[in-house]
Amino acid sequence: xxxxxxxxxxxxxxxxxxxxxxxxxxxxxxxxxxxxxxxxxxxxxxxxxxxxxxxxxxxxxxxxxxxxxxxxxxxxxxxxxxxxxxxxxxxxxx
Numbered sequence: 001x002x003x004x005x006x007x008x009x010x011x012x013x014x015x016x017x018x019x020x021x022x023x024x025x026x027x028x029x030x031x032x033x034x035x036x037x038x039x040x041x042x043x044x045x046x047x048x049x050x051x052x053x054x055x056x057x058x059x060x061x062x063x064x065x066x067x068x069x070x071x072x073x074x075x076x077x078x079x080x081x082x083x084x085x086x087x088x089x090x091x092x093x094x
Contacts, residue, residue: 034042
């Protein structure tokens, strides 16, 4: 079983937040020895998890940027469309 620890040499969270009382419990598990094979499996799982998290964040940002680019392109087209149509009409007149 793990016990909450409060090291005396570290500032308490309420001190760093200017006296706002926020309860914080840090628990430290007993050290465990892992074999090399277990460490490799854990590392692979961790890498896969990181790839998933980063991919999700990147996809979200790319979607936002794509929507922004489409909105800007539409706004630009709306601004330039009257001149483009006028030029087209003027060039087709004899």
